[in-house]
Amino acid sequence: MSSQFGRVFQISTFGESHGKALGVTIDGLPAGIELDVTNIQKELDRRKPGTSKYVSQRKESDQVQVLSGVSDGKTLGSPISLAVFNQDARSKDYSDIAHLFRPGHADYTYFKKYGLKLQAGGGRSSGRETLARVAAGAVAKILLAQINIEIQAYTLSIGNICAEFIDLDFAETHPLRCADPSKADEMLALVDKVRNDGDSIGGVIQLIAKNVPPGLGDPVFHKLDAMLAMGLMSIGAVKGIEFGAGFRASQMKGSQHNDPITPSGFDSNNAGGILGGISNGDHIVIQMAIKPTPSISKAQATIDIDGNPEMISIKGRHDPCICGRICPVAEAMAAIVLADAYLCNKG
Ligand SMILES: Cc1cc2nc3c(=O)[nH]c(=O)nc-3n(C[C@H](O)[C@H](O)[C@H](O)COP(=O)(O)O)c2cc1C
16 A cells, blocks of 8 residues: 655555554654644644534544654654544444445455455545544644645535635534535535435535745646645545636636736636646645545445345445535645645755
């Protein structure tokens, strides 16, 4: 498997959904950076399950422990290890379906590739794996804050209900991180309905990185958009990614898509803040398509590990819509990529 990412700001994550602990070792952060553990905890709290009826009811406190690399609140320049111990893994929830592949989940491909028996809770393919990314992302955000880079992700649409107005503060208070107060209840009602039907629903999230200086990203293979796409697409359930005008660019003329350049900056941002794989100083704007949560209680056809046809209905504790929970994870991966690009530039 591959659990390492980054060139200078390097992360190596570990842990399974129902294992003892999850965590990350971060290497490459310079010595002397003030690192307040409450900032890491705050980010983990934004991701954790059990915070509303619209997310998984798994009850985890997700208390982070700093095992190395920090002393007297400052980084030592040595590897920083962060760990969170699991408290509420209920493997028996999975015992009835332990021999079945969950449609839409990674059980089938993990079995075909690694030949191991299916792991309760999905092992490394569980959304719980993203905890380690968020811990690392919190550290990356601390570094980026020194150059005023801010990153926020929010839900733009769920099913066919689309935000028409973006209120970043409101998004942070909403259980699905809906950015439009006028669409917030409609989105909640839709998620309630699909859950009552034993189903789940997908959506689109948007991420904005502000104050990114021009010059981040290394053509040709470590272009900034290429690295962001890799980091963000490595999150489970992310199925598509667009920068700026994205796929709409394919229907535009050059005169519409090009962002006019003026002495005070760009007049529009169809580029999404990146040209030629290098940040242009404008906001980086990314949209991600999130698929519906695979685990649903509605009966579906599948097979067991011997290839026999079966029906499956998944009863465990699952997010009926993952959009809101992916937002802090997307922010973390974007922060990790930007921190890496920044440290690469510093040389
Ligand atoms: C934060 C987060 C939470 C998730 N929660 C669930 C869940 O409760 N149930 C589930 O079946 N999948 C959940 N997923 C999605 C699966 O992890 C993902 O669909 C699966 O690993 C298959 O990968 P793929 O969708 O990228 O092909 C979650 C993903 C993330 C990032």
